[in-house]
Amino acid sequence: MxxxxxxxxxxxxxxxxxxxxxxxxxxxxxxxxxxxxxxxxxxxxxxxxxxAFQTPEGGFTLDNIRGLFTPQIIAAYWISIRVSAASALLGAVIGFFLAYAVVHGKLPPWLRPAVTTFSGVASNFAGIPLAFAFIATLGRVGLVTVFLNETFGISIYRMGFNLLSFWGLTITYLYFQIPLMVLIIAPALDGLKKEWREASAILGASSWQYWRMVALPVLAPSLLGCFLLLFANAFGAVATAFALTGSTLNIVPILLYSQIRGDVLYNPQLGFALAFGMIVITGLSNVLYLVLRARAERWQR
Amino acid sequence: MSGARLGPWIVVGLAALYFVLPLVATFEFSLSMLRGTWSFEAYRVVFADPAFRQTFGFSVLAALATIVLGALLVVPTAYWVRLRFPRLRAVIEFVTLLPLVIPAIVLVFGYLRLYNSSSWLPFTGSAWGTNLLLVFGYVVLSLPYMYRAVDTGMGAIDIRTLTEAAESLGARRRTILFQVILPNVRAAVLSGAFLSFAIVIGDFVIAGLLNRPAFGPYLALIGQNRAYEPAALAVVAFAATWGCMALLQLLGGRAPGAAAAPLRTRRKAIP
Structure with a gap:
């Protein structure tokens, strides 16, 4: 690796x-x-x-890796990948629109440093306090939950929403994913030169054609790269999920945490394999990000 | 582009709603410990808790140790690489970025396996050794930010000329490093330091698995057992993060030769 x-x-x-x-x-x-x-x-x-490739006695084996393919562990990886992918995708899309609005939206100039500063804070505001904040917001007696119920009679919990679930975790993760996206995509958006837009307009391109044939191809490596970075960012996060769901939602980092604390899988070697799987996934997405960033930088100088 | 003025406002407005609501909700929740009235009771309870003071103090100490150790490790290395091994910069940078690839939980798992009490380097055999290991772990976590900040700071000053000038005045290596180079990258070190501080205060995984009485594990414990205090603690934590970032912006915007505009360049630089 x-x-x-x-x-x-x-x-x-x-x-x-x-x-x-x-x-x-x-x-x-x-x-x-x-x-x-x-x-x-x-x-x-x-x-x-x-x-990950050793028996307890030190010999070579693939049993540990094979041991990952049990329903419990596959389910853990699957929910981890789903939460990371969903929060990365939504974070990338929303973060992109937010950054674009701030960079090219002709908004008052003071807005950009304000958004950048706030993004710097919020992207570092992960961990346990973030979980507390969302329990106070969307928990069963959270501000928004109660407000929606008392004002509009909408009980989101009766409609099937639960903070301690896939969507709850995804919405919470977005709180640090969107700001991170804003921070890393803003330089790429700065690289979208006004001349390109003007040139395409002079050549008779519509706004849609400009986006499809100029802007998006230029931004594509950045966008994909940012998605991968966000994915890895969410995949390694433990604290927020731990404080939010305890062990009700068995994502991989939490499973590994319990395994380290008390060997819940009844096989110490399996912990190595679990960690190895995490490194492979975050490693792959980071390597791809590096490759894509190198391509993207051609347009940014 | 007609309507271009409305669209961006809607996007920014919705985002503001999403980002401000949890803060408002947390603050409101933290004020409602006493039934029927708003009060700072939850804060009073939190601040009166000796465990809060102990764990917070422990984490602050760990953060300071991390910053000192990180600076001692990173500043000479970044200086030496720029001066003597410019071709190695890419390798060093790659190594400093690894902590962003390897999740903290994997790292600490490795520590527990490699440095347990029966190993060749039994860090976890004593409380003192475990604290040391904890700080080393934090230095690793803050390495990407610290190295990035310091290296950018070094790029902004002409270290070669400074070194040669100091040498011709008869300064020794240590004098050059601590009296010439370090003061010139002070602001860069500080901007790395504030990020390290925020990381250490917010850490849960490393301290939790090494069984150290730090702020993160305390937060988790309170979160499981109390209702209103966690909200107060979240407000305190957010204020601390905010304070760090505000100081960072202030330093970045003002200091000469510093890692200016730290937030944007920092994130941009990190794969």
């Missing part, structure tokens, strides 16, 4: 490059950083990846 390559690269890199000027010992200056990264970032991850 992507985590193994830097470790392998390190061994080759450290002693090799000799500085152009005096002091052949210059590489010593980089030792603390690489040592730290090896001990507390790459080492522990590599340990889990290797452990």
């Amino acid at each position: 992507s985590t193994a390559s830097p470790a392998a690269g390190l061994a080759a890199i450290q002693p090799a490059p000799a500085p152009r000027r005096r002091l052949p010992l210059a590489w010593i200056g980089l030792v603390p950083f690489f040592l730290f990264a090896l001990l507390f970032l790459i080492g522990p991850t590599a340990h889990l990846v290797v452990g």
Whole structure:
């Protein structure tokens, strides 16, 4: 996986490059950083990846990976992927419209820094307090729930809504997904040059044609990349879901959390495989994001 | 484009509604602990709770340790790489971005397996060692932000000229680093520091799994057992995050050679 390559690269890199000027010992200056990264970032991850393919005695096996394909674990991955994908997709679409409105919507100029600052705060406002905030809003006695019920007689809970469910979690995740999207897509939107629009207008293109043939193809790698980043962002999140649903909604990070605390799967090695699966999924979406970002930057200089 | 003025307003208005409502609801909820009247009772109860003060104090200390350690690790490395190993920058940057790929829960799982009390480096064997491991974990989590901020800050000053000037005046390496380079990237370090602070205060997973008495696990506990106090705590946490970000904006907008406009460039830079 992507985590193994830097470790392998390190061994080759450290002693090799000799500085152009005096002091052949210059590489010593980089030792603390690489040592730290090896001990507390790459080492522990590599340990889990290797452990995913080992028996408790240390022999090679694929049983752990095979062990992931039980109904309980597949269900956990499936709901995790669904929540992450839904919150990433909605977050990307809504965040895109919000960013576009702020960047190109001819709104008052003070609005953009305000939205950017707020997005910076909100994208960092994940975790347990966010869960508390949504319980106070859309919980059974939350402000919005009660307001809708008393004013319009609409009981969202009787209509099947539940905060401790797929949609509840998705709506909550959007609170940090949309701002993150605004922050990362705004530079790409800045890259949409006014000249392109004018040029296409002069050539007789309609607004729709401009979007379909100019703007969207230019933005496509950014949009897809942002979606993947948002997906990985949601996939690794534990705290919000934990505080919101306890263990009623068994998403993968929560399953792993319970497994680490008390071996709920009755097989210590399965924990390694569970973690390995998470790294594979977030790793893949991040690698794809990097590839797409490299393509997108062509238009942003 | 007619109607272009109405559409954006509707989008922004709806978004504002979605983002402000939970804040209002939380605040309202936190004020309604006493039946029939609005009061700050929930806040009084929270602030009077010794566990709140202990866990919050613990997390603040951990955050400060994280910032100091992170700066000590990142500033010399970023400086040295820019000065001597410019070709290694991409490798270092890749490593610093890994914490965004590897979920924190996976990382701490690795720690528990690798550094348990019967291993070659038994961090978790003692409370002291576990605290150290906790701080190391936080340094890893804040690495992407810290490195990014400092590296951008270094890019804005001419470190080569500064170094050569200091050298010709007879300064030693340590003097150059701490008396010349560090003051010049102070604002960048600070902007990384505030993000680290927000991360540490908000952390639940690492402290929870390492069994440390930090603020995150305390929040989770209160959330399971109380009704109104969690709302008050959420307001406090949001105010703390907001305060960090406001300071960050202030520093970013003012300081010379700093990682200016930290929020936008930061996010843009992070894959």
